[in-house]
Amino acid sequence: MPPATPLSEAEWKVMDALWAGAPASGREVVERLRTRTGWAYTTVQTLLSRLVEKGAVRVRREGAGSLYEPAFDRSTARRRALRSLLDRAFDGAFGNLLHHLSVEERLSEADRERLRAMIAQARRRSSRHGRAPR
Amino acid sequence: MPPATPLSEAEWKVMDALWAGAPASGREVVERLRTRTGWAYTTVQTLLSRLVEKGAVRVRREGAGSLYEPAFDRSTARRRALRSLLDRAFDGAFGNLLHHLSVEERLSEADRERLRAMIAQARRRSSRHGRAPR
DNA sequence: GACGTTCTACTACAAGTGTAGTAGCGTCCC
DNA sequence: GGGACGCTACTACACTTGTAGTAGAACGTC
Numbered sequence: 001m002p003p004a005t006p007l008s009e010a011e012w013k014v015m016d017a018l019w020a021g022a023p024a025s026g027r028e029v030v031e032r033l034r035t036r037t038g039w040a041y042t043t044v045q046t047l048l049s050r051l052v053e054k055g056a057v058r059v060r061r062e063g064a065g066s067l068y069e070p071a072f073d074r075s076t077a078r079r080r081a082l083r084s085l086l087d088r089a090f091d092g093a094f095g096n097l098l099h100h101l102s103v104e105e106r107l108s109e110a111d112r113e114r115l116r117a118m119i120a121q122a123r124r125r126s127s128r129h130g131r132a133p134r
Numbered sequence: 135m136p137p138a139t140p141l142s143e144a145e146w147k148v149m150d151a152l153w154a155g156a157p158a159s160g161r162e163v164v165e166r167l168r169t170r171t172g173w174a175y176t177t178v179q180t181l182l183s184r185l186v187e188k189g190a191v192r193v194r195r196e197g198a199g200s201l202y203e204p205a206f207d208r209s210t211a212r213r214r215a216l217r218s219l220l221d222r223a224f225d226g227a228f229g230n231l232l233h234h235l236s237v238e239e240r241l242s243e244a245d246r247e248r249l250r251a252m253i254a255q256a257r258r259r260s261s262r263h264g265r266a267p268r
Numbered sequence: 269g270a271c272g273t274t275c276t277a278c279t280a281c282a283a284g285t286g287t288a289g290t291a292g293c294g295t296c297c298c
Numbered sequence: 299g300g301g302a303c304g305c306t307a308c309t310a311c312a313c314t315t316g317t318a319g320t321a322g323a324a325c326g327t328c
Contacts (some may be wrong), residue, residue, distance in 0.1 A: 008285060012222050026305075045306070050285090064295070065305055078234050081223045088146050088217045094239070098248045100212050104227070114232040115249050120269050142315060160275075177317050179276075184315090197274055198325065 005075060006084055013037060015049045018057065019074045023067040114117045139188045140218050147171060148181045152191065153208050157201040161221060 007015060014129040018024060024032075026129040030044045033050040048068055056077075060067050101107075107115070141149060151166040152158060158166075163259040164178045182202055185191040188212075190253070194201050235241075 002240060009222055009224075011288060039286095040288055041291065041305090046286090046288075060307085075234065075238050079238055081149050081219060082231075082234070085215060085219045088143055089141075089212050094241075094245060095248060098245055099222070101253060102248065104209050104213055105216075105237065107228075111232055114229060114236060115239070144316060173320055175275090175315095180318075181316090183277085267299070 005056070006080065007051075007056065010037075010047055011051055012058070012077075014044065014051060015056065015070060015074075015077060018068060018070045023060070023069040025062075025067055027065065027066050029068060139186075139190070140215065141190065144171075144181055145185055145188075145190070146211075148178065148185060149204060149208075149211060152202060152204045152246065157203040159193070159199050159201055161197075161199070163202060173222075 013033060017029045020032060021028070025038060026041070026045060026048060028050065030039070030041050033039055033044060048057060048059070052059050052068075056071055058069050058071050060069075060078065084096060086092055086094060090100065140197050144224060147167060147170060148155050148163065149219055152162045155162070160175070160179060160182060163182065164173070167173055167178060182191060182193070186202075191202050194203075208220050220226050220228060220231060223233065
């Protein structure tokens with residue numbers, strides 16, 4: 001697992017662009033970001049370099065330019081970001097987040113449906129290999 | 135609603151110290167943070183000032199020193215932080231977060247219990263507002 | 269009223285972020 | 299093989315964050 005340096009706002013956007021299509025050229029990434037951000041080519045390049053330094057993106061020279069590809073998937077990044085929020089704002093306790101969700105946030109019917117599935121799935125998983133992590 | 139400038143890691147710790155006890159003197163805040171962080175008095179002062187600038191803390195001179203108190207409660211801060219994470223990492227969609235939780239995170243029995251309560255509560259709430267619970 | 273003790277205000281400085289410019293190199297085209 | 303063009307590498311610069319020091323004001327004490 002690469003050093004879990006957290007992704008900044010702008011970096012998330014770049015990663016999103018990469019997750020949208022496996023190896024992509026710098027040009028492609030810029031193109032994908034154009035509508036969302038309007039960043040200059042060099043801005044995107046800077047961000048890509050920083051991401052490579054951080055180990056979040058792998059680069060490979062390919063003839064003319066380079067091809068970039070994420071070093072981990074979106075779920076992994078999301079898990080890390082969530083953990084980071086948990087530590088920062090919820091005393092690191094998952095339960096606190098759930099409590100907050102239940103008391104403070106408004107849920108739609110679809111959300112509730114999702115939660116029901118979530119419970120069922122969690123139950124299945126935990127009974128399969130009987131463990132309850134913190 | 136004060137300008138929702140997001141709280142940084144260190145600022146969260148200071149806010150936590152303030153939420154732990156209504157108006158508190160600078161000295162008190164430092165004291166509460168000592169074990170957790172070991173920060174110098176002036177470090178805490180700097181953070182408090184920044185929080186005042188951001189509108190997250192209100193200050194009031196009181197004889198010798200000042201008394202500080204949070205300008206909003208922890209739930210509000212949590213809601214904002216969550217929103218920010220949502221926008222950054224989950225395409226701004228609450229459902230994406232729930233999906234992530236259901237598929238990616240491991241839940242304990244207590245978590246599941248909490249979720250069940252959450253669903254029930256949401257159902258109650260939404261039926262009160264006259265939406266059919268499917 | 270001189271002194272020590274506290275606080276506050278201002279300043280500092282390195283790392284990280286957002287955003288981009290410039291120079292130079294490799295490649296493609298005629 | 300010389301020019302046009304695209305791409306990478308390096309540099310820039312302001313703002314935020316983490317962490318603190320110093321100088322001076324205010325207050326309590328004898």
